[in-house]
Amino acid sequence: MADKSILVLGAGIGGVVAAQALRKRLGRNHRIVVIDRKTKFEFAPSFLWLMMRWRTRSQVSRSLISLDGKGIAFVNGSVSKIDPANRLVIVDGEDYHYDYLIISLGADLAPEKIPGLAESAHHVYQADNAEKFGAAIQSFNECTLAFVVTSTPFKCPAAPYEATLLVDFLVRKRGVREKVDLHFFTVEPQPMPVAGPVVGGMIKQMLSERGIEYHPNQKLASVYLPSKELVFESGERAKFDLLFMVPPHRSPNVVTESGLADGAGWITVDGRTLRTKYDDVYAIGDVTAIKLPSGMMLPKAGVFAERQAHVVASNLASEITGDAEIQRWDGRGSCFIETGYGKAGYASGDFFAEPKPMVNPRRPGRIWHWTKVLFERYWLWRHF
Ligand SMILES: Cc1cc2nc3c(=O)[nH]c(=O)nc-3n(C[C@H](O)[C@H](O)[C@H](O)COP(=O)(O)OP(=O)(O)OC[C@H]3O[C@@H](n4cnc5c(N)ncnc54)[C@H](O)[C@@H]3O)c2cc1C
Structure with a gap:
């Protein structure tokens, strides 16, 4: 050989x-x-x-x-x-x-594809950006915070929902939730469409229980910087004080x-x-x-x-x-959905199943958060 x-x-x-x-x-x-x-x-x-x-x-x-x-x-x-x-x-x-x-x-990330986005929005797709957003959410009190999924595909379909639920958890802990408006805009028709309507429905319910306003089918066209406004292709506009994006990927x-x-x-x-x-x-x-x-x-x-x-x-x-x-490869995979309060949801499934993926969601619980913690520790130990 x-x-x-x-x-x-x-x-x-x-x-x-x-x-x-x-x-x-x-x-x-x-x-x-x-x-x-x-x-x-x-x-x-x-x-x-x-x-x-x-x-x-x-x-x-x-x-x-x-x-x-x-x-x-x-x-x-x-x-x-x-x-x-x-x-x-x-x-x-x-x-x-x-x-x-x-x-x-x-x-790669391409926020420059949408005018005004790179200059105005935070994200968590790189470690230093995650730290910067983390600093920004520690200090505000009265604020409209907008989360925007700008385009598909993007890494980790659950990540923007996790970010939103975690920020909600943080501002509640800081005692300023009643002064903070949280909005979630997405180009997608429902959360995590590939996982099906049951998973999407569960996530929508979580957002609604936390008082987070969900706006599907909204494609961001630009960010108008002088008045801090999101401008959507539908013609609708929305004001924000702090902006979180899932940037376009390429x-x-x-x-x-x-x-x-x-x-x-x-x-x-x-x-x-x-x-x-x-x-x-x-x-x-x-x-x-x-x-x-x-x-x-x-x-x-x-x-x-x-x-x-x-x-x-x-x-x-x-x-x-x-x-x-x-x-x-069998097309199987799973993911955790961090929700705050020491809990996470979990979904696993067969994405090659016909006619559509079969995904089994589990309700948020402490067990899934701790399973993710153990998974992180095991992964880094196993590979480095
Ligand atoms: C906030 C966040 C949370 C996530 N959570 C989860 C989760 O819970 N579960 C999950 O399954 N996935 C999660 N993901 C997604 C997961 O991290 C990615 O899907 C995964 O890293 C993809 O692996 P990859 O090897 O394809 O690419 P990457 O891990 O991105 O690796 C690509 C590598 O290529 C290098 N590279 C690129 N271009 C060049 C070049 N021209 N020359 C040299 N090097 C180059 C980069 O530096 C990088 O190291 C998350 C992602 C984010 C951002």
């Missing part, structure tokens, strides 16, 4: 899991290289706790350099070209050749230009094997576009990136070692 070189682009959830799962399965004669523009891994599912000041930055981040000690070569650099026809990747001007490529470059430019992407920029893969149109190139996680039997797209979430990473690692190792066993 000839020695192989496997490149993993991106050391987020999918990339870290794929590289480590491969390392476990392959002998050290095969080289595994992981490339990322950052030197630190940050566990995004904990960013909402960062916002609440229940975590510090160092508690949710780990050095990627430590991968070297696990037999994985870590390269800190920016991928500027992916050339699948020539099995070549360029990183900071340097050529990297591969036998197999796994792309896990995630999704595929990294290097992916859009690779020839692997669909019209929207995401990589089309076989949903079961995560293989692209090139036999030696796989893509996993947020950078992919996977159409479900229901016609909807698979949401972007770490749980999917992780499970896909295991399938790809297993199948690549089988191919390299001549093992006949081939795994197929």
